[in-house]
Amino acid sequence: MAKVTIDGVEMEVPDGTTILNAARSVGGDIVPPAMCYYSKLEGSGGKCRTCLVKVSQGSTNDPRPMPKLVPSCRTTVMDGMVVENITSPEVLEARKGVVEFLLINHPLDCPICDQAGECDLQNLGYKHGAAATRYEEERRTYKKIDIGDKIKLHMDRCILCYRCTYVADQVADGDRCHGIINRGDHAEISTYIEKAIDSDFSGNMIDVCPVGALTDKTARFGSRVWFTKPMDAHRDCDNPKCSGKVVVWQKGEDILRVTGRKDAYHEVDEFICNTCRFEKKKASDWVIEGPRHINNKSVISANHYEHLKDIKEDVEKYQRQVASNINKA
Amino acid sequence: MQPLTNRSKAVLQKEMTFAEKLYLPAIINGMIITFKHMFKKAATIQYPEQKREFSPIYRGHHVLKRDDEGAERCTACGLCAVSCPAEAITMQAAERKEGEEKLYREEKYAATYEINMLRCIFCGLCEDACPKEAIFLTDRLVPTEFERNDFVFGKDKLVEKVDDRVDVTKRQTQNVIDFKQNKKYSHNK
Numbered sequence: 001m002a003k004v005t006i007d008g009v010e011m012e013v014p015d016g017t018t019i020l021n022a023a024r025s026v027g028g029d030i031v032p033p034a035m036c037y038y039s040k041l042e043g044s045g046g047k048c049r050t051c052l053v054k055v056s057q058g059s060t061n062d063p064r065p066m067p068k069l070v071p072s073c074r075t076t077v078m079d080g081m082v083v084e085n086i087t088s089p090e091v092l093e094a095r096k097g098v099v100e101f102l103l104i105n106h107p108l109d110c111p112i113c114d115q116a117g118e119c120d121l122q123n124l125g126y127k128h129g130a131a132a133t134r135y136e137e138e139r140r141t142y143k144k145i146d147i148g149d150k151i152k153l154h155m156d157r158c159i160l161c162y163r164c165t166y167v168a169d170q171v172a173d174g175d176r177c178h179g180i181i182n183r184g185d186h187a188e189i190s191t192y193i194e195k196a197i198d199s200d201f202s203g204n205m206i207d208v209c210p211v212g213a214l215t216d217k218t219a220r221f222g223s224r225v226w227f228t229k230p231m232d233a234h235r236d237c238d239n240p241k242c243s244g245k246v247v248v249w250q251k252g253e254d255i256l257r258v259t260g261r262k263d264a265y266h267e268v269d270e271f272i273c274n275t276c277r278f279e280k281k282k283a284s285d286w287v288i289e290g291p292r293h294i295n296n297k298s299v300i301s302a303n304h305y306e307h308l309k310d311i312k313e314d315v316e317k318y319q320r321q322v323a324s325n326i327n328k329a
Numbered sequence: 330m331q332p333l334t335n336r337s338k339a340v341l342q343k344e345m346t347f348a349e350k351l352y353l354p355a356i357i358n359g360m361i362i363t364f365k366h367m368f369k370k371a372a373t374i375q376y377p378e379q380k381r382e383f384s385p386i387y388r389g390h391h392v393l394k395r396d397d398e399g400a401e402r403c404t405a406c407g408l409c410a411v412s413c414p415a416e417a418i419t420m421q422a423a424e425r426k427e428g429e430e431k432l433y434r435e436e437k438y439a440a441t442y443e444i445n446m447l448r449c450i451f452c453g454l455c456e457d458a459c460p461k462e463a464i465f466l467t468d469r470l471v472p473t474e475f476e477r478n479d480f481v482f483g484k485d486k487l488v489e490k491v492d493d494r495v496d497v498t499k500r501q502t503q504n505v506i507d508f509k510q511n512k513k514y515s516h517n518k
Contacts, residue, residue: 110460
């Protein structure tokens with residue numbers, strides 16, 4: 001076990017844990033943002049540099065600080081390590097620069113993009129970015145590509161996080177036909193001459209995409225996310241690897257879109273199959289469990305009402321907490 | 330009960346005097362006031378032949394603007410609808426097909442766009458929220474109707490006609506106009 005301090009919060013985590021996961025084990029403001037790291041995909045991380053943190057003390061044995069900011073998703077903790085995330089102005093400044101670089105080629109077409117409202121880059125830009133761009137050159141542009149008949153790829157919006165290629169490799173079985181061609185500024189997600197991916201789990205690349213580069217064609221321009229109601233739902237899926245546990249995005253009784261259930265870090269709990277995602281769009285296909293909990297800071301929570309039961313539980317929990325605090329004092 | 334303000338007066342029901350009982354002095358007093366007003370400047374005007382001057386930022390009938398080439402600017406992003414405190418705006422987006430580039434500016438456009446003028450409180454938040462400079466409130470008045478349904482204005486009443494543009498330059502500050510003409514930005518090239 002290793003004892004680490006992140007932003008003054010002390011915690012004990014098993015050896016070999018990354019700084020990012022150590023921070024996530026506590027949660028809250030000390031968790032660095034991550035665009036490319038995805039805990040369910042092996043090998044992801046280390047590409048986007050948004051999770052940079054400052055290590056002001058390497059370990060108990062060697063208390064020297066690390067010379068540069070380190071990516072927290074790839075750096076493992078050491079006993080006695082002291083990490084600064086939002087308490088370090090240097091980190092915030094670096095992150096601002098990273099966001100500016102990520103946005104250099106990212107088109108500002110949020111009004112058109114289906115991902116707007118649940119986009120990691122949008123959230124990151126609002127939180128850490130500058131209000132205006134300094135970039136004056138032409139942005140790179142690509143033709144839109146159809147990956148199969150259900151997924152649309154807007155290469156313009158891609159930030160090259162490689163998450164989708166890991167999905168194609170690890171989640172969607174079958175021949176590897178989805179990857180990245182060319183290098184540097186010309187790098188581009190490709191399916192080898194637009195070859196359709198016909199794996200049953202290819203749709204998960206939509207969920208893992210942190211931006212709107214990969215979108216669901218069956219729900220394309222259907223509605224903005226904040227006009228739909230996310231509801232937890234499940235069904236008995238024939239596919240043994242698919243749990244059938246999803247979020248259906250409803251407008252009235254209609255189901256416009258089906259996605260996996262995402263946690264606080266926008267990672268899906270379980271990958272779902274393409275049948276559940278693209279073909280089951282009737283309310284009768286699903287057993288609806290209830291409204292999904294949405295953070296009230298999110299635009300999706302506008303006009304979204306959750307069970308009174310849950311709110312009651314929250315209130316009771318809070319009351320118990322207050323009562324115990326009073327007893328202690 | 331205790332009065333809320335000290336301005337309330339108890340109603341007196343005392344006997345009227347002889348002069349009051351005659352009524353004539355009171356009527357004459359009233360008529361004097363009436364006739365005096367005949368020689369004063371009228372407070373009203375002959376609408377619709379005459380119209381009052383509007384403030385340049387009067388918030389009336391909305392307009393959905395077209396760009397210089399005549400393509401609709403609205404891209405159905407839904408920010409006006411989400412900012413609308415009266416929930417008066419609804420829209421349905423559609424994808425632009427090939428060959429429609431002259432009609433719609435962006436890849437996505439509003440296939441239907443409706444404002445319920447009975448719900449609208451003319452606050453102008455939609456205009457503030459619009460990232461595409463598509464919706465503006467203008468100094469035109471919303472016409473009266475007889476049926477409730479007629480107050481739901483669709484694109485036919487909101488989108489400006491290509492040959493009959495609605496001038497909104499008075500609503501824009503110098504900063505906005507400079508931003509729109511600065512050659513430094515790619516949208517002006």
